[in-house]
Amino acid sequence: xxxxxxxxxxxxxxxxxxxxxxxxxxxxxxxxxxxxxxxxxxxxxxxxxxxxxxxxxxxxxxxxxxxxxxxxxxxxxxxxxxxxxxxxxxxxxxxxxxxxxxxxxxxxxxxxxxxxxxxxxxxxxxxxxxxxxxxxxxxxxxxxxxxxxxxxxxxxxxxxxxxxxxxxxxxxxxxxxxxxxxxxxxxxxxxxxxxxxxxxxxxxxxxxxxxxxxxxxxxxxxxxxxxxxxxxxxxxxxxxxxxxxxxxxxxxxxxxxxxxxxxxxxxxxxxxxxxxxxxxxxxxxxx
Numbered sequence: 001x002x003x004x005x006x007x008x009x010x011x012x013x014x015x016x017x018x019x020x021x022x023x024x025x026x027x028x029x030x031x032x033x034x035x036x037x038x039x040x041x042x043x044x045x046x047x048x049x050x051x052x053x054x055x056x057x058x059x060x061x062x063x064x065x066x067x068x069x070x071x072x073x074x075x076x077x078x079x080x081x082x083x084x085x086x087x088x089x090x091x092x093x094x095x096x097x098x099x100x101x102x103x104x105x106x107x108x109x110x111x112x113x114x115x116x117x118x119x120x121x122x123x124x125x126x127x128x129x130x131x132x133x134x135x136x137x138x139x140x141x142x143x144x145x146x147x148x149x150x151x152x153x154x155x156x157x158x159x160x161x162x163x164x165x166x167x168x169x170x171x172x173x174x175x176x177x178x179x180x181x182x183x184x185x186x187x188x189x190x191x192x193x194x195x196x197x198x199x200x201x202x203x204x205x206x207x208x209x210x211x212x213x214x215x216x217x218x219x220x221x222x223x224x225x226x227x228x229x230x231x232x233x234x235x236x237x238x239x240x241x242x243x244x245x246x247x248x249x250x251x252x253x254x255x256x257x258x259x260x261x262x263x264x265x266x267x268x269x270x271x272x273x274x275x276x277x278x279x280x281x282x283x284x285x286x287x
Contacts, residue, residue, distance in 0.1 A: 199274025
């Protein structure tokens with residue numbers, strides 16, 4: 001797919017020939033370099049592709065990731081590619097593989113293409129393009145959508161998992177066989193102020209949650225009329241949320257599901273347990 005080494009060499013050559021301004025646009029992520037089959041397999045395995053998935057490959061080249069997802073797992077897929085020649089090649093490859101009814105290839109700008117239907121997103125782009133995508137991926141994709149990025153992390157978003165491997169086929173491209181895959185799960189959007197109700201077994205109290213959420217930050221507090229305390233062990237994984245708080249001297253674990261402007265789940269401490277709920281009130285103060 002993309003190589004920073006090749007991109008640099010191409011840019012220098014074009015400048016030397018006086019064609020850089022005409023041939024390089026701000027959204028061209030570099031020359032096409034095929035992803036070795038062993039990396040295709042590793043990316044699909046890491047993403048845990050299933051038959052009900054819709055796999056988007058942003059910068060899809062000859063379409064091999066999308067086509068393999070459809071052929072091997074029965075998934076549907078969409079490839080987005082700026083170069084017309086590669087789009088045509090991908091469409092031909094889909095026909096040869098017998099999956100043209102399950103995949104489509106779009107000639108377009110990956111920064112403008114609608115990606116909201118995706119349940120899986122594949123990336124092999126240069127770092128500056130990966131970083132530009134981060135706000136859009138977190139804002140537009142549904143909670144639980146899986147993302148796999150080849151070689152370049154979605155800075156400053158922290159990956160949920162990483163896989164390292166050596167691939168000999170890459171050495172002639174970038175000078176090293178070293179390969180790294182970064183796996184992410186899009187979290188539910190929980191930033192803001194929430195009205196939070198504890199179950200009766202823990203007092204049935206109405207509290208206020210304040211949660212700050214950024215790609216590299218997740219923190220929160222809970223307060224009542226008397227005091228404020230931090231949410232301990234706060235985690236959001238897809239639609240699932242988990243945190244702990246102290247209540248009447250007891251550590252209470254709360255696990256639940258986020259559904260747009262509401263949250264609900266179970267609170268428990270020892271043998272005591274009960275249902276909790278929360279509803280979104282608005283943005284954080286000062287945000």
